[in-house]
Amino acid sequence: MKDTIDKIRSMFDGGDADEKREDLVFVTVPATQVVDCLGYLRDRAGYRHLVMISAVDYIERGVFQLTYLLHSYEKQNDIGIRADIGRDDASMDSIHRLWAAAQVYQRELREMFGIDFPGSPRVDEPMLLEGWEGIPPMRRDFDTKKYSEETFFPREGRKTADPATHMAEKNYASEEQVKRSVKDLVRGRRKRKGNDG
Amino acid sequence: MMEVLKQAGYSLATLMVVMNYGLLLVGLVTIIVARVHGRIGPPIWQPYINILKTLSMRTALSHGIMFYLGPVFRIVGGIGLLFFMPVVYGSSWMQNFSFAGDVILVVYFVFFGMLGMALGAAESGHPYSAIGIMRGLAQNTAAELPFALALMALAAQHQTLSITDIVAAQQGGIAHWNMITNPVATLAGMLAFFGMMMHSPFDVHLAPQEIPIGPPTEFHSSYLALMQTNRSIFHAAKLILFMNLFFGGATSIFVMVVKTFALLMVVVFAGVVFPRYRVEQSIRWFIRIPLAVGILAVVISAWK
Amino acid sequence: MSDEIKKVNGIDEGFDEISEYFCDARPSPVSPSANRIVRNFQNWAQANSIFILGFGTGCGAIELRPLFTARYDVSRYGLFPRPTPRQSSLFIIGGYASIKTMKRIIRSYEQIQNPKFVMGLGSCTVNGGMYWDSYNTINRLDHYIPVDVYVAGCMPRPESLIAGFDRLKELIMEGKAEGANTYAENFDWYKNNQKKIIKNWNMPEYNW
Structure with missing residues (x-):
């Protein structure tokens, strides 16, 4: 080589x-x-x-x-x-x-x-x-x-969503809540630690 | 003259009975194949709905005069085969026409429909039709060889070329059937029967996977309805032919139904068990063992 | 354009394949039977014996095969696969259709005989699906051929397809599935749309 x-x-x-x-x-x-x-x-x-x-x-x-x-x-x-x-x-x-x-x-x-x-x-x-x-x-x-819109007769009413946030909100609401609270907890502890130090 | 007209009316009535019987048989075979596949399958009256549906198509088009005549020839083959043999022996109205040489005529009628289809399919110009016809004709020719030899053996055995006489000679119990009196010819005939019934393993001319549907690719609407009707008549007529030749004919409609149904089941069960032969394989198969058995049958008959 | 075809097929000089093999007559609408009883009877027969021409244009076609197996078995409802457009009445477009495929779709659709039904399978036929901004796949199938039933989803499960067949049967029984006549009546509009995307139209104007 x-x-x-x-x-x-x-x-x-x-x-x-x-x-x-x-x-x-x-x-x-x-x-x-x-x-x-x-x-x-x-x-x-x-x-x-x-x-x-x-x-x-x-x-x-x-x-x-x-x-x-x-x-x-x-x-x-x-x-x-x-x-x-x-x-x-x-x-x-x-x-x-x-x-x-x-x-x-x-x-x-x-x-x-x-x-x-x-x-x-x-x-x-x-x-x-x-x-x-x-x-x-x-x-x-x-x-x-632009080409597609000009050529192919787009149908009205198409919505766009970020797949990650959309899935999290629609399908995994409870998991998302748990994740958020864990994040808050960790952040809060870090803050307290910072204050102590 | 009146006698012939009366017989013609009776034959038309017979045709109606056999057509309905054939349609039910086609529906039943579909169900049996579906059950073997583990499916439920369509209702038994589905062939009737299919014919009504194809008849209710609003448009149809033609590719020429032979395109019209193809399905007509095909159904003439089926009806002609039916009209020259007794459906129920000794019955006053299911006796049909007969004359001294109708065995020969019947062999022609078995092949006639196929040739008519060949002309019609060729006119349609679709390459798959041509391929299907080529394969179908080659395979049917191969299957006709042992069948013709078996017929010769029977004719030599009974010294007649009339199906009615052959059936008459078999009356009087199972010991008189050609199945017992001439087992070698029966074997040759039954092996040819597999090829003539167009079920798997000998259905390469339809070959749904490679050449979409074979000869009838271009036929639609009323043409297709005619061919679906013929399919049932031809199916039943071939079963009745073999019943008459080898299994003693029938003396009542009930016996006819039992015997033809049993004969059909032989082919259907062979069909669901064995995969499809390619055309060169099936021709080789026919010109080996069945042809040898057929020649043996003729030799034995000549010896006596 | 016919030169190109001739070259491909190797046919003799001076043989115009398109005029020889194809009819250039416009389609004309054929109204259903005027008698109500006959019409209902014909619609019933049409609905209970549907021959399917499956056109596996995209990934959607993979959901068609299980329909004929032991698990779903649509032959119970009188639906059978027929691999030729002449004999079939239901045309299933299995997913996205590129422009090159659209040519074949149009030709196959026009070869089906009059009471003909079209099922759009998958989101791609509804609004383009995930290929909505592609330069080469169509967005709406119903601008090129009339569609009776859409089955949305990416991919729809075979159960959704069976639901779509049920809906189609209802439409046929009510006499509302008149796609072939719609196509014949609005022939110019459909042809304009088709020609807008198919730039090299090297096929007959109307191939019945």
């Missing part, structure tokens, strides 16, 4: 390693190096299994952060390769030649985030949003509530 991380950092201009667990490390590399880096990991370092591709919309920084998660059956650990790409006109190199299954993720990212993967098979075909117009729904500047 450590050797692989060092290799990535020296060969592909990798940034700092973000070690989440003993067997899960994320490394950030420049977007242009991602395909090479993944190819190296697949063919030389034994990370043959592509777990998933995911994207996060960092609207504050103006980037999409792509994460390619790989798994090694021999070493029993995971490496995540992160790359930032610009939010405007977002485009990324396709990896469907490394893993054919990646085309499904890329199609999904194209549909939900509007990230283009030129050359990826059927990337422009919608999976879920047939005939979608406007900005892709998973981008953070897309207001899903």
Whole structure:
């Protein structure tokens, strides 16, 4: 693991390693190096299994952060390769030649985030949003509530309640009372102690 | 001429009796299957309500002329099968028509409805109909082989091709039944009977899980009512056919009901115990043991 | 739009599947029998033999299966599963319906023959349920097809469904479950609503 991380950092201009667990490390590399880096990991370092591709919309920084998660059956650990790409006109190199299954993720990212993967098979075909117009729904500047209210005829009379307080008041009234009195008791004792001290 | 008209009227009356009997049998089988599943099941008159309900649907549509004729052919198969054999032997009004070669005609009528359905279902254009018809025809053809051989054995044994004569030869006690006098042919016929009754394990053409409902997928409203009616008539007619061929026929309605009911229970109990065969499994099953038994029956009959 | 279908099915050039296989006639309302006795008798038959087309769009469909098992057994009340829209009369929408599913729902609904009833199962069909602010699931089913009975809950138990069936039977007996005629009378309104959410309408206008 450590050797692989060092290799990535020296060969592909990798940034700092973000070690989440003993067997899960994320490394950030420049977007242009991602395909090479993944190819190296697949063919030389034994990370043959592509777990998933995911994207996060960092609207504050103006980037999409792509994460390619790989798994090694021999070493029993995971490496995540992160790359930032610009939010405007977002485009990324396709990896469907490394893993054919990646085309499904890329199609999904194209549909939900509007990230283009030129050359990826059927990337422009919608999976879920047939005939979608406007900005892709998973981008953070897309207001899903407003869209839903405009499109789907909301029914009047919907009330919103915080689940925790609502449950406590409706279903567990006596337990709540006991909890409150215990809290008062503890607080009162603490106060008295403070006075004594 | 008057004689034929009188007989036609009697046959229509017989048809009504057999239809109601068949509807009650269908309802009863549903209840028995439900009880085996641990359920209570619908009331016994549910098939009547189902037919009334499908008749009271307000719209119906057609896919073409064969779509109309499919259910009609099917019910012609059921009624034709019933009309050429004695329901109650020796009765003045449940005797039906008979002539010298009606065993051959009956074999045709068993298959005729299926072919009519094939044409109607093909016209509906639904892929599941086509799959169901293909499986049903393949399996029925396989089941007809031992049945035809058993019929040949019976014809050779009694030197006749008339069902009425075969029934007449079996009168006079259980020792005269073909079940006793020709057990090998009876065995072949009964094994074919499982396949012809379309209960599990041989109901792959309906296959509710994989091809929703098989051949009748597109049939609705009055078409469906016709097919539900035919289901009861055909069911009862096949039971009466086997009763006539192997189990001595019947001399009263009561005996007819007892014998056909016992015959039906054999199939129903086999059906609730055994899971469904796939079509290639059922065809293999039919062309192994039942076919061998059928050939044996013919050989024995020829030997005598 | 028909080009797309042709490509998928691999059918010869120049074969217009939609005009060949589907009718473009608008639905027309068919009024029930004028005779009161006949009408009541037909309604009784409709209420006591209901063929269910269960459409498992969402998690709600998991509550449909126990209905046919030994514990709840709705066949006692004359309800039977029928996996084809042609023969069934009750259409159960089992939970949330996404836009892509709505296409299939509309097509199946239109293939059911005239006295047809719809049961909305779960809160998602009532007001969107927990997916009320989603970009891809509808909020109110009754804006797209007429609904006779809603069974609220997330998820409703099979007992609630049986109560819903009882309510539906009452409605049918009273002659109030005329969803098919409502649909035919307000056809333009329903089609407008459907087309508002289904952007690529690559299916026949009305597929009976």
